[in-house]
Amino acid sequence: MSEREREVGEVRERESVPLLVTAGGKLRWREPGSGRRRWWWWLPSRRRIPARNLTSVGGGVGRWLSQLLTGGGRRAEGRRHPHLHRHHLTYKLPISLHQSPSAMGELDPTFIQEPEHRPKPAVIEAHGIPEIDLSPYITSSSSSPNAIHDLVDEIRDACKDWGFFQVINHGVPIEIREKVQSVAKRFFDQSLEEKKKVKRDEANPLGYYDTEHTKNVRDWKEVFDFMVDDPVVMPASYDDDDDGGTVEYTNQWPHHPSELREVCEEYVKEVQKLSNKLLELISLSLNLPANRLEPFFKDQTTFIRLNHYPPCLAPDLALGVGRHKDAGVLTILAQDDVGGLEVKRKIDGEWIFVKPTPNAFIINVGDIIQVWSNDTYESVEHRVRVNSTRERFSIPYFVNPAPYTVVEPLAELTNERNPARYKGYNWGKFFATRKLSNFKKLNVENIQIYHFKKPDEGKIEDVVTRVENVVI
Ligand SMILES: O=C(O)CCC(=O)C(=O)O
Numbered sequence: 039m040s041e042r043e044r045e046v047g048e049v050r051e052r053e054s055v056p057l058l059v060t061a062g063g064k065l066r067w068r069e070p071g072s073g074r075r076r077w078w079w080w081l082p083s084r085r086r087i088p089a090r091n092l093t094s095v096g097g098g099v100g101r102w103l104s105q106l107l108t109g110g111g112r113r114a115e116g117r118r119h120p121h122l123h124r125h126h127l128t129y130k131l132p133i134s135l136h137q138s139p140s141a142m143g144e145l146d147p148t149f150i151q152e153p154e155h156r157p158k159p160a161v162i163e164a165h166g167i168p169e170i171d172l173s174p175y176i177t178s179s180s181s182s183p184n185a186i187h188d189l190v191d192e193i194r195d196a197c198k199d200w201g202f203f204q205v206i207n208h209g210v211p212i213e214i215r216e217k218v219q220s221v222a223k224r225f226f227d228q229s230l231e232e233k234k235k236v237k238r239d240e241a242n243p244l245g246y247y248d249t250e251h252t253k254n255v256r257d258w259k260e261v262f263d264f265m266v267d268d269p270v271v272m273p274a275s276y277d278d279d280d281d282g283g284t285v286e287y288t289n290q291w292p293h294h295p296s297e298l299r300e301v302c303e304e305y306v307k308e309v310q311k312l313s314n315k316l317l318e319l320i321s322l323s324l325n326l327p328a329n330r331l332e333p334f335f336k337d338q339t340t341f342i343r344l345n346h347y348p349p350c351l352a353p354d355l356a357l358g359v360g361r362h363k364d365a366g367v368l369t370i371l372a373q374d375d376v377g378g379l380e381v382k383r384k385i386d387g388e389w390i391f392v393k394p395t396p397n398a399f400i401i402n403v404g405d406i407i408q409v410w411s412n413d414t415y416e417s418v419e420h421r422v423r424v425n426s427t428r429e430r431f432s433i434p435y436f437v438n439p440a441p442y443t444v445v446e447p448l449a450e451l452t453n454e455r456n457p458a459r460y461k462g463y464n465w466g467k468f469f470a471t472r473k474l475s476n477f478k479k480l481n482v483e484n485i486q487i488y489h490f491k492k493p494d495e496g497k498i499e500d501v502v503t504r505v506e507n508v509v510i
């Protein structure tokens with residue numbers, strides 16, 4: 039453990055420290071342990087802060103506060119500030135953000151989004167994504183063909199207009215979902231040391247980690263990943279032309295909480311049924327036979343992620359997950375009642391907050407459906423905002439095909455007038471490349487489906503960006 043990590047760890051193991059932040063730019067607190075009064079100018083300039091929102095001012099507040107409490111940056115201490123006045127705001131510095139210390143107690147610059155990608159202070163709820171009742175297809179045994187027809191129409195509209203929808207009456211028992219949520223919380227509540235016993239690494243991307251990067255900016259979250267098929271045999275080489283052998287991805291189950299594995303496997307069994315039904319409905323909505331997509335899942339690379347988003351000192355600078363599209367077929371997301379997911383509305387590019395609906399699942403089509411449908415449906419950008427007071431949990435179930443699948447537009451959906459818009463790509467290599475680039479900050483863009491997009495007209499040049507050019 040480095041000197042710096044040790045300091046951060048020691049501070050976080052203490053109780054949280056109530057901070058008094060003055061609108062004039064002063065911050066007061068009692069030193070943890072000794073109870074000594076301390077204060078600090080936290081505003082380097084004469085600018086006043088809007089007292090209602092501590093974190094809306096100054097890029098480095100989070101970094102600065104943690105430096106302050108870890109003994110760094112003594113320079114400003116003790117200087118009087120000409121604009122101090124009496125307006126006070128009490129702010130709890132979430133040192134106990136993780137009951138256990140973790141690398142995320144401070145906002146280091148790797149978390150900070152470029153200004154144009156930061157969440158806006160106001161949340162837009164608008165009418166939100168469509169809510170679809172699946173009972174005609176799932177929970178009732180004798181639905182009329184009309185009811186199913188209407189449902190398929192709803193799915194088609196939702197996929198076209200939003201790329202996202204919520205489902206209710208989906209057949210997944212609520213108790214099972216609650217059990218996973220509760221065991222996930224217990225897992226993340228443990229010490230970092232305990233969680234790191236199952237940490238992922240470059241060779242095996244399954245298990246725990248808190249350093250995921252989306253578009254090369256670190257996400258304010260920690261996760262635990264596991265796969266439905268275990269083990270999964272993946273290509274060892276990222277080079278499209280190279281048969282570089284295979285590697286195995288294997289689930290790493292922690293000893294604590296001991297029931298995590300069993301509960302997760304029970305959850306998988308239930309969500310798998312929902313996933314099959316959704317794939318059927320989506321096939322029908324593309325005027326294909328219900329079972330058209332089934333062969334792609336004889337083996338699967340479907341994985342489940344337990345997400346924990348701790349409270350964040352600077353929720354206007356960082357994101358729980360940066361803007362991205364999901365690379366796979368479908369995502370079936372369970373979110374808790376805190377909320378944070380935002381979807382980029384297709385009509386105007388506004389970020390729309392997805393209001394939590396108890397016991398609903400949020401479904402989005404991923405990049406593979408975009409390619410299979412030859413752009414009839416589009417995978418839509420989304421992101422997760424965090425907040426300064428409440429931790430949030432979510433569980434995405436990423437439905438992915440067999441690693442050896444060549445992803446390309448389905449023959450039935452292309453013709454002379456609507457030729458295939460993508461060159462086929464090997465899913466296993468794509469997936470492995472993505473996993474690697476999410477693992478650490480790289481200097482280049484992550485691999486994306488548009489790297490496989492064919493030129494619109496007439497151009498013969500090869501537009502495929504080779505995988506080895508993307509990962510360096
Ligand atoms: O936590 C969420 O609401 C969404 C997470 C997400 O988009 C992802 O992990 O791909």
Ligand SMILES: [Fe+2]
Pocket residue numbers: 362363364369420
């Ligand atoms: Fe996502």
